[in-house]
Amino acid sequence: MDQRPSGELSALLTDLYQLTMAACYFDQDMHAEATFSLFIRQYPAQRNYFVAAGLSEVVEYLETLRFTEDDLAYLGSTGLFPGRFLDFLQGLRFTGKVQALPEGSIFFADEPIVEVSAPIIEAQLVETFIINAISLQTMIATKASRSVQAAAGRPLVDFSLRRTQGRDAGLKVARASYLAGFLGTSNVLAGKLYGIPIFGTMAHSYITSFPHEIDAFRVFARNFPTIATLLIDTYDNISGARHAVTVAQEMEARGQRLDFVRLDSGDMAAISQEVRRILDDHGLGYVRILASGNFDEYKIARVLADGARIDAFAVGTKMGVSADAPYFDIAYKLVRYADQPVMKLSTGKVTLVDKKQVWRWFDAQGAMARDTIALRREAIPGGTPLLQPVMANGRITGPRPTLSECREYFQAQFARLPEAHKVLKDPTPYPVSLSPGLTELQSRVVQQIRRRELGENGNYGTD
Amino acid sequence: MDQRPSGELSALLTDLYQLTMAACYFDQDMHAEATFSLFIRQYPAQRNYFVAAGLSEVVEYLETLRFTEDDLAYLGSTGLFPGRFLDFLQGLRFTGKVQALPEGSIFFADEPIVEVSAPIIEAQLVETFIINAISLQTMIATKASRSVQAAAGRPLVDFSLRRTQGRDAGLKVARASYLAGFLGTSNVLAGKLYGIPIFGTMAHSYITSFPHEIDAFRVFARNFPTIATLLIDTYDNISGARHAVTVAQEMEARGQRLDFVRLDSGDMAAISQEVRRILDDHGLGYVRILASGNFDEYKIARVLADGARIDAFAVGTKMGVSADAPYFDIAYKLVRYADQPVMKLSTGKVTLVDKKQVWRWFDAQGAMARDTIALRREAIPGGTPLLQPVMANGRITGPRPTLSECREYFQAQFARLPEAHKVLKDPTPYPVSLSPGLTELQSRVVQQIRRRELGENGNYGTD
Numbered sequence: 001m002d003q004r005p006s007g008e009l010s011a012l013l014t015d016l017y018q019l020t021m022a023a024c025y026f027d028q029d030m031h032a033e034a035t036f037s038l039f040i041r042q043y044p045a046q047r048n049y050f051v052a053a054g055l056s057e058v059v060e061y062l063e064t065l066r067f068t069e070d071d072l073a074y075l076g077s078t079g080l081f082p083g084r085f086l087d088f089l090q091g092l093r094f095t096g097k098v099q100a101l102p103e104g105s106i107f108f109a110d111e112p113i114v115e116v117s118a119p120i121i122e123a124q125l126v127e128t129f130i131i132n133a134i135s136l137q138t139m140i141a142t143k144a145s146r147s148v149q150a151a152a153g154r155p156l157v158d159f160s161l162r163r164t165q166g167r168d169a170g171l172k173v174a175r176a177s178y179l180a181g182f183l184g185t186s187n188v189l190a191g192k193l194y195g196i197p198i199f200g201t202m203a204h205s206y207i208t209s210f211p212h213e214i215d216a217f218r219v220f221a222r223n224f225p226t227i228a229t230l231l232i233d234t235y236d237n238i239s240g241a242r243h244a245v246t247v248a249q250e251m252e253a254r255g256q257r258l259d260f261v262r263l264d265s266g267d268m269a270a271i272s273q274e275v276r277r278i279l280d281d282h283g284l285g286y287v288r289i290l291a292s293g294n295f296d297e298y299k300i301a302r303v304l305a306d307g308a309r310i311d312a313f314a315v316g317t318k319m320g321v322s323a324d325a326p327y328f329d330i331a332y333k334l335v336r337y338a339d340q341p342v343m344k345l346s347t348g349k350v351t352l353v354d355k356k357q358v359w360r361w362f363d364a365q366g367a368m369a370r371d372t373i374a375l376r377r378e379a380i381p382g383g384t385p386l387l388q389p390v391m392a393n394g395r396i397t398g399p400r401p402t403l404s405e406c407r408e409y410f411q412a413q414f415a416r417l418p419e420a421h422k423v424l425k426d427p428t429p430y431p432v433s434l435s436p437g438l439t440e441l442q443s444r445v446v447q448q449i450r451r452r453e454l455g456e457n458g459n460y461g462t463d
Numbered sequence: 464m465d466q467r468p469s470g471e472l473s474a475l476l477t478d479l480y481q482l483t484m485a486a487c488y489f490d491q492d493m494h495a496e497a498t499f500s501l502f503i504r505q506y507p508a509q510r511n512y513f514v515a516a517g518l519s520e521v522v523e524y525l526e527t528l529r530f531t532e533d534d535l536a537y538l539g540s541t542g543l544f545p546g547r548f549l550d551f552l553q554g555l556r557f558t559g560k561v562q563a564l565p566e567g568s569i570f571f572a573d574e575p576i577v578e579v580s581a582p583i584i585e586a587q588l589v590e591t592f593i594i595n596a597i598s599l600q601t602m603i604a605t606k607a608s609r610s611v612q613a614a615a616g617r618p619l620v621d622f623s624l625r626r627t628q629g630r631d632a633g634l635k636v637a638r639a640s641y642l643a644g645f646l647g648t649s650n651v652l653a654g655k656l657y658g659i660p661i662f663g664t665m666a667h668s669y670i671t672s673f674p675h676e677i678d679a680f681r682v683f684a685r686n687f688p689t690i691a692t693l694l695i696d697t698y699d700n701i702s703g704a705r706h707a708v709t710v711a712q713e714m715e716a717r718g719q720r721l722d723f724v725r726l727d728s729g730d731m732a733a734i735s736q737e738v739r740r741i742l743d744d745h746g747l748g749y750v751r752i753l754a755s756g757n758f759d760e761y762k763i764a765r766v767l768a769d770g771a772r773i774d775a776f777a778v779g780t781k782m783g784v785s786a787d788a789p790y791f792d793i794a795y796k797l798v799r800y801a802d803q804p805v806m807k808l809s810t811g812k813v814t815l816v817d818k819k820q821v822w823r824w825f826d827a828q829g830a831m832a833r834d835t836i837a838l839r840r841e842a843i844p845g846g847t848p849l850l851q852p853v854m855a856n857g858r859i860t861g862p863r864p865t866l867s868e869c870r871e872y873f874q875a876q877f878a879r880l881p882e883a884h885k886v887l888k889d890p891t892p893y894p895v896s897l898s899p900g901l902t903e904l905q906s907r908v909v910q911q912i913r914r915r916e917l918g919e920n921g922n923y924g925t926d
Contacts, residue, residue, distance in 0.1 A: 012652040013630055015622070016663030019651065020690075024669070024682045034672065074655040080687065120672055127666075131625040132633060139628075159478070162594040163790050165602075166631035167476055170595060188482065189475040192537040200479030203590075205797035206487070208805040209497065209583055213916055219487045224543065227483075234807045235916040317790045326789035327626050327780045334668035342671040344697045453676055453698040 009060065011067045012074065014128040019075065022121045023085045032338035033096075034120035035355050036127065037112045038134060039333075044325030048427035049417060051145050051410060052105040052113055053176045054137030056403075058130050059396050062094040065126065094122050098391035099376075101358075102401065104141075104179060104410030105386060106417050108432050111358045111373055112387060113138070118394075120337060127332045135330045136169060137176040143322040144177035145414060146297040147315050149422055152304065155312045157199045158185040159292060160320025173320045179407050181414075182315070194403055201229040201262050201290065201314070208234060214243040221247050221258065229260035229290055232275070237266055241275045245282045260290045260312070268293075269306035276309040290314060296323065297424050341445050352438060353445050359383030359435075368416050374435035472523070474530045475537065477591040482538070485584045486548045495801035496559075497583035498818050499590065500575045501597060502796075507788030511890035512880060514608050514873060515568040515576055516639045517600030519866075521593050522859050525557040528589065557585050561854035562839075564821075565864065567604075567642060567873030568849060569880055571895045574821045574836055575850060576601070581857075583800060590795045598793045599632060600639040606785040607640035608877060609760040610778050612885055615767065618775045620662045621648040622755060623783025636783045642870050644877075645778070657866055664692040664725045664753065664777070671697060677706040684710050684721065692723035692753055695738070700729055704738045708745045723753045723775070731756075732769035739772040753777060759786065760887050804908050808916075815901060816908050822846030822898075831879050837898035 025031070040050060067075075067089045075081055075089070096118020101107055113134055116123050147156055158177045164170040174190030184197035191198035202220055210216040213234060221228045230247065232240025241261065248258035261279070263271055272289050279287050291303070292314035300313055317323065333351040334342055341353035355376040361383055363369045374380050389397055401409070420428040434442070488494070503513060530538075530552045538544055538552070559581020564570055576597055579586050610619055621640045627633040637653030647660035654661035665683055673679035676697060684691045693710065695703025704724065711721035724742070726734055735752055742750050754766070755777035763776055780786065796814040797805055804816035818839040824846055826832045837843050852860055864872070883891040897905070 010652050012655055013624070013633065014651055015624060015649040016651050016654075016661045017649065017665055017669075018663075020663050020683070020687055021665055021669040024679075024686050025672070027686050028682055030672065034668075036668065071655075075651075078654075078661070080690065124666075124668060127668075128625045129630075132627065132630065135626060136629050161476070161478055162591045162795075163598060163793070164595065165628035165784065165789070166599050166635055167592075167595065168629035168631035170476065172629055186478040186480065188477055188479050188538075189473050191479075191541075192475055192534075198479045198541070200481075200483050202480055202484055203587075204807040205497075205499065205587060205590075206480075206484040208797050208807055209488070209493065209800045216487075219491055220483070223487050223490050224483055227543065235912060236808065239917055321628065321784075321789040323789055326628070326784040326786050330626070332625075334671050337672045344667040344671055345699065449698060454702055 009064060010071065011065055011125075012071050014125060018125045018127060020080065022125055023081055025121050025124070026085050026088055031119045031121070033117055034123045034334055035115055035117040035336040036123050036332050037335045037352070037356065038114040038130060039112050039331065039352075040109055041329040041331060042109050044328065046425060046427070047142060047325060048421050049142070049430060050107050050138055051141035051180055052101040052107055052134075052138055053103050053141035053179050053406075054134040054172070055100050055103050055114070055390065056400060057133045057137070058114065059098065059391055059400070061129055061133070062098065062126060062391060063394065063396055065092070065094045067092065092122065093394055094118065094126065095394040096122055096391070097389065097393075099387040100390050101386055102388060102409060103406040104413060106368070106413045107358070107386070108371060108430050110352060110432065111371065112356050115355060115387065117355065131330055131332050135328050137172050139322045139325070139328055140173050140176035140319070141180040141410075143296070143319050143325070144180035144182055144315075145410070146424060147295070147300060147313075147319055148181035150297040150300040150304070150424060151313055154310070155183040156181070157312070157314050158182050158187065158320070159314040159316040161185075161187045163317040164320045169320070175403065177315075177319060179403060179410055181407070181411060186314075196403070200227075201260070201292075202231050204231065204234045207231060213240060214246060217243055217247040218250070221251055221256070225251060225254070225256040226259070228258055229262050230258065231262045231264060233264045233266065237263060237271050238274060238278070241278045244287075245278060245284060248284050248287055249282065258284070258287045260288050262290045262292060262314075263310075264291075264293045268303040268310065269308040272309040273307065288312060292316065294318060301424055341441060343445055343449065345446070345449060352434070353442055354438070356387075356438065358386040360386055362416065366416055367418050368430070370431040370433070372433050372435050373438060375437045375441060378435055378437040380435060472527060473534065474528055474588075475534050477588060481588045481590060483543065485588055486544055488584050488587070489548050489551055494582045494584070496580055497586045497797055498578055498580040498799040499586050499795050500798045500815070500819065501577040501593060502575050502794065502815075503572055504792040504794060505572050507791065509888060509890075510605060510788060511884050512605070512893060513570050513601055514604035514643055515564040515570055515597075515601055516566050516604035516642050516869075517597040517635070518563050518566050518577070518853065519863060520596045520600070521577065522561065522854055522863070524592055524596070525561065525589060525854060526857065526859055528555070528557045530555065555585065556857055557581065557589065558857040559585055559854070560852065560856075562850040563853050564849055565851060565872060566869040567876060569831070569876045570821070570849070571834060571893050573815060573895065574834065575819050578818060578850065580818065594793055594795050598791055600635050602785045602788070602791055603636050603639035603782070604643040604873070606759070606782050606788070607643035607645055607778075608873070609887060610758070610763060610776075610782055611644035613760040613763040613767070613887060614776055617773070618646040619644070620775070620777050621645050621650065621783070622777040622779040624648075624650045626780040627783045632783070638866065640778075640782065642866060642873055644870070644874060649777075659866070663690075664723070665694045667694065667697045670694060676703060677709060680706055680710040681713070684714055684719070688714060688717070688719040689722070691721055692725050693721065694725045694727060696727045696729065700726060700734045701737060701741070704741045707750075708741060708747060711747050711750055712745065721747070721750045723751050725753045725755060725777075726773075727754075727756045731766040731773065732771040735772040736770065751775060755779065757781060764887055804904060806908055806912065808909070808912060815897070816905055817901070819850075819901065821849040823849055825879065829879055830881050831893070833894040833896070835896050835898050836901060838900045838904065841898055841900040843898060
């Protein structure tokens with residue numbers, strides 16, 4: 001009972017300061033309810049919306065949070081913590097409430113993604129994990145949704161595992177990109193763990209290990225006739241395409257159909273047109289062209305604009321690390337403690353106080369029109385509330401949506417986001433406003449803090 | 464015996480094509496020795512050297528590689544693989560040889576980092592994991608070494624866990640940055656797993672949960688007098704510094720010394736100078752200033768050039784995701800199969816053939832002067848060979864260096880890299896040449912392949 005269900009979700013996967021702060025709260029008998037709000041402060045370049053993902057990992061972590069004997073022995077060995085605090089940690093469980101955007105939601109800067117309300121030690125300790133989990137999957141789902149948008153209906157497959165930032169990222173990229181509309185992944189473990197369809201082609205090493213390219217093609221086609229994708233650029237795309245034609249004709253003679261050829265280098269528009277012509281000239285109009293090699297939303301849009309005849313894309317590294325925006329300015333901030341709204345005033349980093357709700361308005365055609373961030377207790381007539389209760393008393397409330405359901409939810413929501421907000425470059429900002437109640441409270445709390453903290457030494461007025 | 468020692472090192476953490484290609488090799492009775500070479504094709508912007516890291520994870524993975532019953536059941540459920548291939552996978556172990564650069568080595572583009580020689584199915588299956596593991600840690604160690612260089616002797620601590628791309632990355636960033644000279648990490652689990660020193664400060668939420676900032680400082684100082692770092696920017700840096708002075712004086716009265724104050728926002732040069740003056744004016748010359756907030760090598764160099772009085776840096780997100788170069792153009796390519804050197808010819812992506820060794824020359828003062836990439840069988844008199852045998856017959860050969868030993872090795876090597884190659888912007892390229900034997904073989908193999916593969920359809924001459 002003392003072990004976590006998974007060694008990966010260790011309670012020690014946190015920053016040391018979470019534990020030293022917790023020890024201070026414990027020392028001061030500070031056990032009142034704290035509410036922390038997770039939000040993204042600003043858009044990275046060219047982003048204009050976000051796709052929420054990662055919540056299922058967070059609720060699993062919260063529901064099973066505990067310090068093992070081993071964890072406590074390590075903390076004891078640091079000499080930093082008193083025994084009665086370690087005893088307290090041994091019994092610690094997450095007992096709080098969580099409100100959150102469902103996975104697959106479209107959201108915007110400053111809007112709460114997750115709000116955690118719990119005794120302050122619990123709510124504080126989980127900060128590091130919650131930011132890490134939501135940040136990665138939301139970043140990848142957002143990047144992947146842009147690739148889906150650029151591909152205009154052509155299927156995309158995640159090929160990023162070898163270049164993701166570690167093993168956990170490899171799994172989460174497969175999951176988040178599938179959530180955002182990818183057809184599947186090359187990652188076999190992700191296929192097993194998440195039930196995502198898996199896809200594959202062949203490597204250059206496979207081709208070069210045979211005496212001739214066409215031998216490699218023939219062996220693959222005989223072993224995997226229903227999923228064959230022949231990589232044709234190992235020596236030269238055009239001679240590779242001709243070898244693929246020969247093998248496709250041999251497959252036809254056996255009553256089989258070659259599925260794909262794959263391009264991986266060179267001028268994609270020109271080569272794909274020539275390969276398409278070679279295939280069509282031999283009556284192989286059904287053989288599709290898959291392209292790989294440094295694709296992201298920008299390169300997909302560019303090659304299609306250049307007239308590429310590509311039917312599907314394998315998307316790897318640049319999506320898998322969100323290369324043009326490899327991190328978000330995401331924060332988990334205390335907004336209410338012991339029934340008082342709180343904030344910090346640090347330069348350029350003001351936080352919206354108190355428990356909140358996000359309300360959305362749609363136009364007559366059902367398209368997303370605008371959002372309002374409000375205090376949770378405010379009545380906002382006519383809008384649709386976006387944050388939903390997902391945990392209470394430390395337990396998950398109700399059945400969690402499956403990954404497929406999250407994927408469908410994303411697709412339904414994304415269809416309602418107007419095109420002007422989705423374009424890859426210089427998108428129109430989506431309108432988000434603050435409610436009257438939040439605006440008023442925000443301004444009142446700033447004034448109170450300035451009086452209290454800065455009035456003391458006489459350097460500042462009270463506005 | 465059928466289970467991996469760690470659920471994290473699953474044999475299924477690979478691309479589907481590794482398994483379909485393996486099934487083809489199996490079908491063709493292709494079990495000859497293949498050698499694959501792992502290398503980085505080119506430098507990202509502003510990089511001029513790399514720091515090798517991640518090898519210990521690779522050898523652990525290779526030594527324990529096996530498919531569990533569960534893995535095989537999943538593969539069986541896909542309907543793709545014949546039973547006799549799954550039976551073969553059940554007994555599969557890594558039986559090959561590995562030569563590699565020791566962790567902490569300085570190396571350059573095109574130089575082999577790892578060369579794996581094994582029956583082709585084994586050597587192929589492990590591609591995805593090896594690239595993933597070496598790529599992440601090498602990327603982070605390289606980025607971290609640049610921060611160490613910029614800090615010119617000031618200690619650095621890794622604070623990146625919340626923004627790393629997943630949990631595994633959080634651990635590996637702590638490890639790789641420590642290897643490259645960081646003093647420690649905020650990541651408690653990394654402290655436990657790798658024996659890395661752990662450090663922490665306090666969060667804005669901690670301050671805002673108390674009625675007054677100074678109360679929060681006092682409680683922390685009483686609970687953690689030996690490691691107190693007071694975060695002073697929650698409301699205003701200057702009033703925060705004055706509160707810290709008061710608490711430091713109270714600590715002095717108890718015979719204690721405040722260790723650090725921490726700046727996290729604003730104009731770091733100006734604020735650090737003013738805070739330094741406030742501390743010094745109160746006889747607190749021993750209290751050091753730690754700075755955090757979007758630091759990487761560029762910002763560290765800039766604030767120090769601007770005259771910042773900062774004694775230590777907490778380095779987070781930008782190092783933790785290698786933000787200006789979040790992936791490497793790293794590849795694991797077949798260079799020899801069944802006693803024949805092989806390569807692909809795809810546009811712009813030529814691979815150096817055959818088993819290799821890298822030789823290094825030092826000048827009279829012991830500084831690194833130039834490298835030569837050679838065939839492994841070539842005699843290169845006068846140079847120092849860099850790749851070392853680390854596995855044979857699937858077992859680790861000899862004791863593995865500890866993380867501390869790798870860290871010391873890095874520091875010794877980095878000291879021998881001349882300054883001109885280390886500068887952050889527009890560094891001088893380090894000279895790397897190919898040996899006569901490799902040059903000759905490379906050119907001969909290109910000609911053979913063109914004759915064999917492209918001569919067949921008459922499109923190409925044979926040079």
